Amino acid sequence: MEMDDSVPIEFIFEADASRSSPRLAQLTESLKLEHQLLRVPFEHYKKAIRANHRVAEKEISAVISGVSDVTTDGNLSSGDAVNRLNSLVSKLHGLKRKLEEGNRVEHLQAQKCRVRLDHLESAIEENMSEWNGTHLNRILVDYMLRMSYYDTAVKLTECRKIQNLVDIDIFQEAKVVIDALRNKDVAPALAWCAENKSRLKKSKSKLELQLRLQEFIEMVRAENYLQAIKYARKYLAPWAATHLKELQRAMATLAFKRDTECATYKVLFEPKQWDNLVDQFKQEFFKLNGMTLEPLVNIYLQAGLSALKTPYCYKDDCTKEDPLSQESFQKLALALPYAKLHHSKLVCYITKELMDTGNPPQVLPNGYVYSAKALEEMANKNNGMITCPRTGLVCNYREIVKAYVS
Known part of the structure; x- marks a missing residue:
């Protein structure tokens, strides 16, 4: 079948x-x-x-x-x-x-x-509270598994009894490959590629090639040049028809050697190449298993942040009540477009109340805007003097002017 x-x-x-x-x-x-x-x-x-x-x-x-x-x-x-x-x-x-x-x-x-x-x-409507709780636990487990917090993910899964709704067993298989790559061992990753060869070929994956190239580079690093040449003839030559430039660059390391200062070849010997292999394996693993490339929690957060993102969020004086004032959220929303807000609202920085016709915006001499209610209360408490909470400017209440929004 x-x-x-x-x-x-x-x-x-x-x-x-x-x-x-x-x-x-x-x-x-x-x-x-x-x-x-x-x-x-x-x-x-x-x-x-x-x-x-x-x-x-x-x-x-x-x-x-x-x-x-x-x-x-x-x-x-x-x-x-x-x-x-x-x-x-x-x-x-x-x-x-x-x-x-x-x-x-x-x-x-x-x-x-x-x-x-x-x-x-x-x-269903009668069950949404419980359903949303389970949904939240699922996406948290997904995030933990992707970030390699396996023990915590298992404990949360067992505590909430959602074993059949998460994919711990599948991530455990990936863990074997990831741990091996972090220990500079490509054998489990190559075995995984062999097991999924037809599907990786269908998606035009280069993971196996990158693993073979890294194994070749490690032989050059160890100065086993004869072994490296034999390896290249057996495992790299079949890729020459489609990836000749990558192979030529790798083969050139036989001449430049591991202590080269030439940036083009020096980078091939850097430890970060193993981290790149881990990231590449994760991407291929996610695609083959029908998973999203980004953690689900990131996708849901980005959906919300896309509705909040404005140019003001990236300014130093962004209000702390705005989630995008946090550096981690700013980084997560960096690639998102700014929100298309057809109906804007002005909110006072001091009172957090809406500024409208009943509580109009007022402009200080330094250009900062606050609500009339906030400035009146401040003037009454300070003998008619206003202090800008963001710049420290002190001015007389009579110096402020009303702002007209069109």
Whole structure:
């Protein structure tokens, strides 16, 4: 059984929503934001089906070929023929065990899909408070797993009983590769590439090439030049047709060596190359598993920050009540466009009250604007004198002028 990769999972629900209840239509809208929740177990479900199909096809072909050999070989004695047939029967028993294990994996992923669908369907008005709490815990676990806080993620998952709604087991697989790369070992990453070779090739991934190049560079660093050349002939040469420039640059390190000061080649020996490999593996891992490249918590925060971002947020005198006054939020919103505010409001810096016709804005001699109510209260307390809270300017109340907003 094969499943078509070209059909998005959302299509199923959109088709049903077009002829079903408004509630299902709302679920479809929610699914667009919850793509990862369903996509991850769905991708692993397809992967299990493909693996079982390949195993069955390979083993059955071998058995059929073996039976054919027994029946056509006239020189076999009856005892040898029986032995060969018994061996083929043993192979079939082994295939049965493999398929039973594969079926268990398929069932587990199908069950996860069902649980997650039920979770989405439970997003009804009477249950939204509980549903939102679970949703928040899910995206926090997702963030912790991406940031390598595995133990904390496991504890939160167990505490909130959301094991079937998060993907700890999948991230644990990635952890093995990430830990190895941080220890300057590419073997687990190369094994992962081999396991997912067809899908990585389909997405035109360069991860395997970068891993091979790094392994070559480490040989040059260790001054094992002969071994490096043999390695390049075996593992790098097949990439020459499509990535000749990268290969030429790497091969030049044989001449420039590890202590070169030439920036073009010196960078290849820097430790940050291993960090780049970790980041590249994460990106490929997320894509293959149908995950968002950014943590979900970042995406939700950016959705809110995009409605708040204005040029004023990046000025030194931005009010502390504005989330974008925080450096971490400013960094997160850096690539976002400014909010398109069709209806602006003026809020007094001092009282935090709205400035309107009943409480008009007033301008100090230094150009700063505050509400009439705030300045009147300040003047009454200070014998008619006004002190600008942001610059410290002191002026007489009679010096302020009314601002007219068009």
